[in-house]
Amino acid sequence: MKIGITGGIGSGKSYVCKLLAERNIEVYDCDKAAKRLMHESAELKSQLIKLLGPDAYTDDGLLNKAVVARFLLLSEDNAHAIDNIVHPAVVNDFIQSGMQWMESAILFESGISHLVDRVIVVTAPEIIRLERIMKRDNISNEKARQWMNRQWPQEKVRQAADFEIVNDGIQPLLPQLETILNKLQQ
Structure with a gap:
């Protein structure tokens, strides 16, 4: 179960x-997994940069949380756009975890x-x-x-x-x- x-x-x-x-x-932590995947997955990084622009990640490759938060809180459409990128990756990761x-x-x-x-x-x-x-x-x-x-x-x-x-x-x-x-x- x-x-x-x-x-x-x-x-x-x-x-x-x-x-x-x-x-x-x-317990599989979806929030931590999302953060990990946004750092590790080249595909997610590419999609987020395409959506948010080059400021989505810092020069040293870390997710720019302020840019993401600002974008998220601007509108429901923005939040859905990010969710549509991140959620499928988290779902797949959870399934593969076997937890x-x-x-x-x-x-x-x-x-x-x-x-x-x-x-x-x-x-x-x-x-x-x-x-x-x-x-x-x-x-x-x-x-x-x-x-x-x-x-x-x-x-x-x-x-x-x-x-x-x-x-x-x-x-x-x-x-x-x-x-x-x-x-x-x-």
Whole structure:
């Protein structure tokens, strides 16, 4: 059985994945894979340079994150153009990995939820998510909201998922995770 872990930016998906790693459950990280592939794949680099221009990569061959972020946030069409280049490469990489678990912030939005049999969503109150994003990325409230608004509303993801882990800093995570793992084993 393949399992997807999703949730909006700042919800705590990565932390839940660390808890899974402590249980020897390896999780494919779509975001890290996308970044790796954008650096390693000559084909992806070529396509991104064609789309974004020569500033897409620095002189030493690193992805120019500021250029990509600026382009992404300008319009939905821009975001889709990048997604149409990167997502197929990530899907192929996941399939080739043979892994059973996948973490993706945009599992439903990207159309890759068909790759998994069950979905766990990690949720948190919006104010907590905003604080986490601003602190982690050292960005303004406005910029954090822009990133949040690029994703489905949390309630929509919650309704589409099979299981929910509430990461509000009040409810303990481990019992929630253990309950889900037990249900998945049945």
